[in-house]
Amino acid sequence: MSDATTKSAGVPGIRDMLEKLIALPSISSSTPEWDHSNEAVVRTLAEWLEPLGFAIELMAVPGMPGKYNLIATLGSGPGGLVLSGHTDTVPFDDKRWQSDPFTLTERDNRWYGLGTCDMKGFFPLAIEAARAFAGQPLKQPLIILATADEESSMNGARALAEAGRPKARYAVIGEPTGLKPVRMHKGIMMERLVFEGQSGHSSDPALGRNAMEGMHEALGELLDLRQTWQEQYQNPNFRVQVPTLNLGCIHGGDNPNRICARCELHFDLRPLPGMEMGALRQAILGKLQPLAERRDLNMLFEPLFDGVPPFETPADAALVSVCEKLTGHTAHAVGFATEAPWLQQLGLETLVMGPGSIDQAHQPDEFLELSQLEPTVKILKGLIQQFCL
Known part of the structure; x- marks a missing residue:
């Protein structure tokens, strides 16, 4: 042997x-x-x-x-x-x-x-x-x-x-x-977006800065970006041929008669080969930062994990x-x-x-x-x- x-x-x-x-x-x-x-x-x-x-x-x-x-x-x-x-x-x-x-x-x-x-x-x-x-x-x-x-x-x-x-x-x-x-x-990105405003009595919108209304506008911007990316990138090798963006969970506010002071969204993005994660995050920031400034909201945008x-x-x-x-x-x-x-x-x-x-x-x-x-x-x-x- x-x-x-x-x-x-x-x-x-x-x-x-x-x-x-x-x-x-x-x-x-x-x-x-x-x-x-x-x-x-x-x-x-x-x-x-x-x-x-x-x-x-x-x-x-x-x-x-x-x-x-x-x-x-x-x-x-x-x-x-x-x-x-x-x-x-x-x-x-x-x-x-x-x-x-x-x-x-x-x-x-x-x-x-x-x-x-x-x-x-x-x-x-x-x-x-x-x-x-x-x-x-x-x-x-x-x-x-x-x-x-x-x-x-x-x-x-x-x-x-x-x-x-x-x-x-x-x-x-x-x-x-x-x-x-x-x-x-595909890659995987899981992202967190938080808007913070000011609570106040709902009878007078001027008493606060509504984070949920800011998030409503941000959701529209994210869906517009999704449509742009899906028109720009397709790969027939994949069953789902386009990059996807899923609005996964959202939390905000505490009572119907209070202006919402804080709203948080978690979403995932699955880029195709050829899409660079850093560039995607910059594109999102480019849409959301001006929105937050215009509405006088503090904004946090960060990955939930580093991504693949x-x-x-x-x-x-x-x-x-x-x-x-x-x-x-x-x-x-x-x-x-x-x-x-x-x-x-x-x-x-x-x-x-x-x-x-x-x-x-x-x-x-x-x-x-x-x-x-x-x-x-x-x-x-x-x-x-x-x-x-």
Whole structure:
């Protein structure tokens, strides 16, 4: 038995690996009582990758105690392939689950559990694919990347971009796409607008400055901007071909007979590739600032979170071509966002492709079809063969 085979023998099989990962809670949430550390997950992945010859680096995410990225590298060189996934899951409602979310449960030719599909299930399949190359001399490195907090802040991916790591040429993010390559997605911006005026008796409008009336005018400006953007930008690759702006929630005032002193709006904006988030915010400010000044209202306009930029890899990129050949599917666009923009910022040609369906993500009784396992390993082996050997 070769040295590589001996080492590989100490690494569990796919099911045992996923069973262990599902049993380790790693929820990320902006609500502190839900939020968990992901340290146990990345250390467990490191325990399996090290015997295969991977060099292990744990990177603490700045300002986020208990949150870590894992960069595991097999081989060396300037190019190479990154297989990337996030280690966190969303919160869950246990009353709506038929089985324990933290126990891998098999029924109906599916594996059920929190994170099976989105996206802990990708890691055992990537490790299984890598196992076949343990001990082989790679011309370019293979990197398995595991990130923190994709489901909440994306701060794990942001930290990697700021650190300039990892260095490689190509990256595949194993989000659930039914093993169909995805080369573009919209961005997400969630914004907060607050107007503050002056309360007073409703019998005399001169006694106050009505924040709700200011917001009424602002809503019109936002809807006008939406129409302008939708006329200016269309992309037929998307099911919803235009950028969207959704007025999500609004709160203001306290009584019918008092002038409204404060009104707050939360809205989201989903830009297409080619739309720059900073420019969109400046366009909104350009409409709302004069309105606030004219009405003598104090205005606060700020992101609810930093946002995810839109993402696009050209249709003729080498990685797109290889993934289309390996899967038999033409690369397409999706409406959900991923960590792809930050890997792209690192100079990596990036694509999103993994087992499972986004329809099962964030749902009770989340599952991964067993029929997806073997094809995923085969495709990942093909990618490693192409870009590392």
